[in-house]
Structures are given as structure tokens and as C-alpha cells.
Amino acid sequence: xxxxxxxxxxxxxxxxxxxxxxxxxxxxxxxxxxxxxxxxxxxxxxxxxxxxxxxxxxxxxxxxxxxxxxxxxxxxxxxxxxxxxxxxxxxxxxxxxxxxxxxxxxxxxxxxxxxxxxxxxxxxxxxxxxxxxxxxxxxxxxxxxxxxxxxxxxxxxxxxxxxxxxxxxxxxxxxxxxxxxxxxxxxxxxxxxxxxxxxxxxxxxxxxxxxxxxxxxxxxxxxxxxxxxxxxxxxxxxxxxxxxxxxxxxxxxxxxxxxxxxxxxxxxxxxxxxxxxxxxxxxxxxxxxxxxxxxxxxxxxxxxxxxxxxxxxxxxxxxxxxxxxxxxxxxxxxxxxxxxxxxxxxxxxxxxxxxxxxxxxxxxxxxxxxxxxxxxxxxxxxxxxxxxxxxxxxxxxxxxxxxxxxxxxxxxxxxxxxxxxxxxxxxxxxxxxxxxxxxxxxxxxxxxxxxxxxxxxxxxx
Amino acid sequence: xxxxxxxxxxxxxxxxxxxxxxxxxxxxxxxxxxxxxxxxxxxxxxxxxxxxxxxxxxxxxxxxxxxxxxxxxxxxxxxxxxxxxx
Ligand SMILES: Cc1cc2nc3c(=O)[nH]c(=O)nc-3n(C[C@H](O)[C@H](O)[C@H](O)COP(=O)(O)OP(=O)(O)OC[C@H]3O[C@@H](n4cnc5c(N)ncnc54)[C@H](O)[C@@H]3O)c2cc1C
Numbered sequence: 277x278x279x280x281x282x283x284x285x286x287x288x289x290x291x292x293x294x295x296x297x298x299x300x301x302x303x304x305x306x307x308x309x310x311x312x313x314x315x316x317x318x319x320x321x322x323x324x325x326x327x328x329x330x331x332x333x334x335x336x337x338x339x340x341x342x343x344x345x346x347x348x349x350x351x352x353x354x355x356x357x358x359x360x361x362x363x364x365x366x367x368x369x370x371x372x373x374x375x376x377x378x379x380x381x382x383x384x385x386x387x388x389x390x391x392x393x394x395x396x397x398x399x400x401x402x403x404x405x406x407x408x409x410x411x412x413x414x415x416x417x418x419x420x421x422x423x424x425x426x427x428x429x430x431x432x433x434x435x436x437x438x439x440x441x442x443x444x445x446x447x448x449x450x451x452x453x454x455x456x457x458x459x460x461x462x463x464x465x466x467x468x469x470x471x472x473x474x475x476x477x478x479x480x481x482x483x484x485x486x487x488x489x490x491x492x493x494x495x496x497x498x499x500x501x502x503x504x505x506x507x508x509x510x511x512x513x514x515x516x517x518x519x520x521x522x523x524x525x526x527x528x529x530x531x532x533x534x535x536x537x538x539x540x541x542x543x544x545x546x547x548x549x550x551x552x553x554x555x556x557x558x559x560x561x562x563x564x565x566x567x568x569x570x571x572x573x574x575x576x577x578x579x580x581x582x583x584x585x586x587x588x589x590x591x592x593x594x595x596x597x598x599x600x601x602x603x604x605x606x607x608x609x610x611x612x613x614x615x616x617x618x619x620x621x622x623x624x625x626x627x628x629x630x631x632x633x634x635x636x637x638x639x640x641x642x643x644x645x646x647x648x649x650x651x652x653x654x655x656x657x658x659x660x661x662x663x664x665x666x667x668x669x670x671x672x673x674x675x676x677x678x679x680x681x682x683x684x685x686x687x688x689x690x691x692x693x694x695x696x697x698x699x700x701x702x703x704x705x706x707x708x709x710x711x712x713x714x715x716x717x718x719x720x721x722x723x724x725x726x727x728x729x730x731x732x733x734x735x736x737x
Numbered sequence: 738x739x740x741x742x743x744x745x746x747x748x749x750x751x752x753x754x755x756x757x758x759x760x761x762x763x764x765x766x767x768x769x770x771x772x773x774x775x776x777x778x779x780x781x782x783x784x785x786x787x788x789x790x791x792x793x794x795x796x797x798x799x800x801x802x803x804x805x806x807x808x809x810x811x812x813x814x815x816x817x818x819x820x821x822x823x
Contacts, residue, residue, distance in 0.1 A: 299785055340757065342774035351779060356756045730778055734785065 277525045278302045280733055281516055283503050283541075284532035286314025286682070287718055288710030290486040292530055292725030292733070294353050297495035299734055304524070305495065306516070308502030312487060314532070314682050315689060315711075316718055318480045321671055324619075326564060328673075328681075330479040331580060331606035331623065332472035334447060335465075335719040336362055336381060344470055345723050352726045353489065361481050362473035365579035366610045370439045371659045372584050377439055381471025394436045404430035411461040419458030419697070426457050438589040443467055443582040445591045446604050446625070448716045450556050450690035452592045459714075466717065472579060474611045482718070503533075506542045512705045513542065528733055532710035532725070534684050535692055542703065556688025557593040559675035561628040563652045566669040567620030571607045574661045576622075579610040583659040597632040598648050600655040622663055624656045630675035630686040645672050690716050699728040707732050738817045740810050746822065747809055750786045754779050765806040787813075791820055 280296050282289045285307035296303040311317055316329040335345045339357045350357060367385070370377045375393055379386040383405070390401050404427065411418075427437045441455070444463040449455045455463075475481040487497060502519040506529065516524040531538040536555055571577070584602040603626040609617050636644055649672050653664060675687030684691065691711035699707045707728055715724040738746075748760055751773065758773055769775050783803055787793045793816055795803075802812040 299789055342755075342758075348776065348778065350757075351754050352782070354753055354756065726778070730781060734781075 277527065278304050279526065280304075280528045280530055281306060281524055281526035282530045282532070283516075283538070284314060284710065285309075285312040285487075285497060285499070286532055286710060287316060287483075287486075287721035288713075288725035289314075289530070289532040290483070290490060290725070291349065291353060291722035292532075292709055292729040293490045293495050293497075294486065294493065295726055295729040296733055297490055297493035298354070300494075301733070303495050304526070305490070305497045306501040306503055306518070306524070307497070307499050308519070308683065309681055310499055312497070312499070313479065313483050315678070315684070316479050316483075316721075317681070318478060318483070322669065324566065324669060325478065325480075326671060327478045327480075327608070330474065330608075330718070331604065331625070332365060332474050332611075333360075333362060333482075333719060334463075334467055334470065334472060334717050336364060336471045336473035338364075345466070345719050346470070349719065349722050349726060352730075353486075353722075355485065355489065359485055361475040361477070363476060363611045363613050365472040365474075366577055366612060368443075368472065368580040368582070369578050370442055370582045372435065372439055372442075373586060375435060375439065379468060381473075383469055386468055390436070394433055397431055397433055397436055400430050400432065401436070408461045408464050411458065419456055420694075421457045423455040423457045423460035424453075426460070435587050438584070438587065440464075441591070442584055442589050442602065443580075443604075445589075446582060446602075448690060448720070449591065450558065450688070450695075450711075450716070451693040452557060456695075462715070462720070466719070472611075474608060476611075476613050476615070476617070478608070479718070503541055506706070508542050508703060511703055513703055528705045528707070530707050530709055530725075530728065530733060532708070532721075534710075535696055535708055535712040536685060537683055538701070538706070538708055542706070544702075554693055555685050556690060556692045557630070557686060558591075558690060559593075559628050559630045559678060559687035560625050560689055561598050561633075561648065561652065561672065561674050563624045563626075563649045564671045565622045565624075565653065565663065565667045567622065567663055567666040568668050569666060570616055570620045571609050571622060571660075571663070573620075574663055574666065576607065576661050576663070577610055578605075578660070579607060581605040581659055583656070585655075585658065591627075594627050594629050597629050597644065598652065599627040600651060602627070603652070603656060605656050605660050619668075620663075620666070622656075622660070624652050626652055626655075628675050630679070630688075633674045633676045633687075641674075641676075645674065648672075684711070699732060738820050738822055740814050742822045743810050743813050743817055744806065746790070747783070747806060747813075750783055753786070754782050763806060765810075768804045769806070770804070783809075790823065791817065793817065 279301040280303045282305045367380045377389045448463045504519045506513045606623045678687035695714035697714045709725045709728040803809045
């Protein structure tokens with residue numbers, strides 16, 4: 277009998293596991309996949325290492341910073357700042373047809389850019405910042421108010437508003453078109469006030485650190501151990517049944533599988549109100565190109581470019597299979613490393629339609645990947661130097677890839693639009709963490725696991 | 738355990754919670770919060786660590802007593818006087 281069984285060895289499950297194991301709970305993490313990491317994992321293909329998700333670790337603050345999510349989670353996990361090997365970005369850009377905004381870590385460059393390019397918004401922008409800085413003080417009910425209305429109440433120029441929304445939505449908005457005010461503030465701080473960094477060797481450094489920590493503390497990690505269902509008696513989970521039929525008993529269960537996904541595991545089907553919550557709709561394709569030289573040698577030194585090809589930014593599940601109008605172009609090379617990465621890499625992320633990808637037959641799917649890779653890159657080189665003649669290897673994933681490897685319905689990267697901030701469920705010993713609890717991204721997911729472990733799983737002993 | 742030993746234990750716990758912080762200049766009378774920027778999650782950890790290491794249960798209403806080093810040591814002294822330092 278475990279004290280806690282955790283479903284999923286992604287960032288949130290691992291972080292929660294460390295907290296519980298550290299305080300001597302008997303804890304087991306059950307992961308369906310053959311490897312750890314979930315939405316932010318890594319793999320090897322044709323002799324090369326790839327990251328699944330990682331563009332950049334957001335929320336980056338320099339060593340010695342005491343405030344903010346990164347500092348807090350390092351303290352909570354007893355991990356030293358150096359252990360994640362985070363190297364800050366070079367600099368990023370928001371590129372729209374009639375304006376670009378450059379930004380780096382910390383607000384200075386962004387403020388200077390706003391002043392230079394939107395001089396009439398100078399004071400409005402600063403007033404908006406002041407509101408974002410103390411949003412903690414607002415009532416819980418304010419969290420879900422419209423961020424678009426909030427921004428419009430400060431900024432006169434709709435172009436500036438659209439430009440600000442583009443990176444925030446791409447890096448963490450589960451809701452179509454609009455964004456929850458609370459989530460807007462969290463993302464604004466994590467991207468503009470704090471910033472981007474990356475370990476030279478990629479996300480595997482962070483994941484391996486977490487797993488080692490968890491195991492040293494006596495935690496048990498089981499791969500290829502998918503939870504097929506949970507048995508429920510009255511208002512509690514009584515046991516977990518794995519895909520191969522094995523039964524596991526635990527006093528408490530923490531799931532990072534997603535809200536609806538978890539409800540389905542408990543047999544709560546269509547008719548139940550809880551399971552019927554709206555599912556997430558937003559998913560991505562990502563086209564990875566390995567180059568024969570560093571992007572810098574092609575004149576590209578930006579870390580991340582968020583682009584949109586018209587004055588209006590559309591954040592919706594696209595009608596077409598891929599939305600080429602906007603996207604994110606990331607170069608893992610353009611961080612301030614001491615030694616450059618071995619090869620140049622450019623990754624392009626676009627919104628994609630899950631249903632369209634899902635409906636393709638195997639052979640059509642392969643073909644669609646080939647042709648959409650070309651179209652995605654063609655659309656990206658409108659905003660960065662043309663790198664197409666330097667590509668030596670490619671890979672691409674789609675919404676169905678995300679679903680296959682993480683179990684998230686619709687391949688919805690940021691989960692369901694309505695979050696469950698307190699992590700509770702209708703069952704009294706079942707809690708959720710991760711994407712559908714409300715904090716997303718690498719750092720966000722870890723903070724989510726820690727928070728829910730502290731609030732619900734550590735106190736009642 | 739003496740108050741000097743209790744102080745060492747608390748320092749050790751704080752070092753674990755904030756491995757990158759320099760604790761050598763800690764002012765015993767000033768609240769931790771003002772010097773170390775600990776948040777409520779970190780306070781929970783002081784309590785949890787004491788429970789983990791010495792099986793001391795601190796009821797929630799007593800948490801305010803753990804605000805500074807001095808008040809913490811004063812609070813813990815009668816509760817830890819019969820324990821051996823580990
Ligand atoms: C393409 C892409 C790019 C991204 N880029 C970035 C970035 O640059 N920076 C950033 O900060 N974040 C990024 N993210 C987001 C970040 O990866 C996620 O927000 C974060 O990893 C979510 O972690 P999680 O623990 O909540 O969920 P997950 O990682 O999804 O963890 C859930 C785990 O549960 C397992 N599971 C599900 N069901 C079961 C079951 N029934 N039984 C057993 N196991 C189960 C899954 O296999 C999975 O491992 C990106 C995501 C994607 C997809």
C-alpha cells in the first residue's frame with residue numbers, strides 16, 4: 277500500500293513525487309510511456325538528440341534571485357541554482373508586418389522598444405505593468421476575467437495589444453481567442469519580466485536531475501505502467517488497475533493526466549457533469565530542421581521569434597490543418613553558451629487542427645507531414661533568413677503525436693480551458709496537478725506538482 | 738538539547754531550504770521573512786523538517802512563533818530539551 281500513487285512522470289508528477297518522497301511518504305509514479313518527461317521529453321532519432329517540447333525554460337531569473345517561481349521551486353526541491361545548468365537567451369522578437377518588438381530577459385529592452393515604436397503608449401504600458409505586478413492581491417473571481425478587456429482598458433493601439441498577446445498565448449494559453457486574466461499575468465511575468473534560458477544539453481538535464489533526486493529519496497518510478505482505470509467506492513479511489521491488469525493500492529492519488537482524462541479513468545463518463553467539462557482544442561505542429569551551420573552564420577541571432585503576418589493575431593483552433601499565419605521560430609543555438617551546440621537547429625511551431633490530422637490514413641499522414649513541413653518552413657522564412665538550403669535532417673510532430681505520447685485529449689498542449697486551481701476532484705483522495713490544475717510550461721508544471729503536494733498530500737498526516 | 742544546538746539545527750534546515758543563500762549574517766532578532774524572502778511554502782518546510790528529524794509536532798496556531806531565529810529557539814527550547822541532536 278502506497279501513501280501516494282502519482283499518475284504521470286512529466287514535470288508536475290516528478291516534482292510532486294520529490295516533495296512526497298523527501299518527507300518519507302511511500303510514493304510511486306506510474307508512467308505509461310517508455311520514458312519520462314511527458315509533454316517535455318527527449319528522444320534520439322538517426323543518431324541525433326532531440327527535445328520534444330523545449331524551446332526555452334521560461335521564468336528564468338539569475339542566480340541569487342529570491343523571488344519568483346524558479347527560485348521557489350528550487351528551494352522546495354532542494355536543488356541548487358546551478359544544477360539545472362540554465363543559460364540565458366541572447367534575445368527574442370515579436371514580428372508583425374508593420375512593427376517588431378525586441379525583448380530580452382528582464383523588462384528593460386521591451387520598455388525601450390515600446391517607447392520607441394509606440395511612443396503614445398509609453399505611460400499606458402507602464403500603468404498596465406503596475407496592475408500586472410500586483411494581481412496577487414485581486415480576488416480569486418478576477419482570475420478568469422477577460423485579459424483582452426484588461427489590456428484594452430490600458431492600451432489604445434490594438435496592434436501593441438495583439439503583439440503582446442502573441443507570445444503569451446503561444447507559451448501558455450488553453451483558451452481560444454481570449455485569455456484568463458490570472459494566466460495572462462503569470463505568462464507576462466514569466467516571459468517579459470523574467471525571461472528565457474536553456475540548458476546546453478537540453479531538457480534531459482532537468483529531467484534526469486528530477487528523477488535522480490526522486491530515486492535517492494526512496495521514490496519508486498515505474499515506466500510502461502499505464503493506469504487503465506481506477507476503482508471507486510463511495511467517494512474515494514480504492515485501487516488503480518494498470519494496463520496489464522496489475523492492481524495497485526494507495527491511500528491517495530495524484531494525477532497529471534488531465535482533468536477529463538482522469539475523470540474517465542474513474543469511470544465518470546459522458547453523463548457526469550464533471551467529465552463533461554469542455555476539452556482543450558489547441559494543439560501544434562512542430563517542424564524541426566537540423567542545419568549544416570549555426571543559425572548565426574546565416575545572419576540569424578534571435579533566440580525566439582514570435583511572428584504573425586497581419587495586424588490581427590488569431591488564437592483559435594484553425595479551420596485548415598495548420599495555421600500558417602502565425603508561429604514561433606526557436607533556435608536552441610541562440611543562448612549565451614560558452615561552447616556552441618554541435619549543430620544548428622531551427623524549430624517552428626504553428627497552431628494545428630487535431631481532427632484534421634486524426635482523420636488521415638497512415639499513408640496520407642506521412643504525405644501530409646512532408647508537404648506541411650515545406651509549407652511551414654516557407655512561411656517561417658518570411659521572418660528569419662532563408663535556411664532551406666542548409667537543412668541536413670528534419671523531424672516533425674503533429675497533434676496526434678502529442679496525444680499518442682502524453683495521452684492528452686485532442687493533443688491539447690495546454691489542456692482544458694477551465695482550470696481546477698485547488699486541485700481537488702469529486703473524490704476525496706484524488707487530486708490533479710499539472711496542465712489542468714492551471715500552471716503550464718516546464719516551471720509552471722513543477723510548481724503545480726509542488727503546490728498540490730503541499731496543500732493536499734503532505735499536511736494531513 | 739541546548740539553545741545553541743537548536744540554533745544550529747534551524748540554520749541547517751534553512752540551508753537546506755535555501756542552498757544558495759548566505760546565512761552567516763543572519764540577524765537573530767529580525768524575522769526570517771525580511772532577510773531570506775521565505776514564503777509560506779518555505780515556512781511549512783521548517784515545520785515539516787522538525788517533524789521529519791525530531792518528530793516534533795507544531796500545531797498550526799503556533800506557526801507565528803517561528804518568525805525569527807530568536808523566537809523559534811525560544812519556542813523550541815522547552816520542547817526539545819530532552820532530545821539528542823542528530
Ligand atoms: C511542442 C511543445 C513545446 C513546448 N515548449 C515549451 C517551452 O519551450 N517551454 C516550456 O516551459 N514549456 C513548453 N511546453 C509545455 C510543457 O512541456 C508542459 O506544459 C509541461 O511539460 C506539462 O507537464 P505536466 O506534468 O503537466 O504534463 P505531462 O508532461 O503531459 O505529464 C503527464 C504524464 O502522464 C502520463 N500519463 C497520462 N495518462 C496516463 C495514464 N493513464 N497512466 C500512466 N501515465 C499516464 C503521460 O504519458 C505523461 O508523461 C511545450 C509543450 C509542447 C507540446
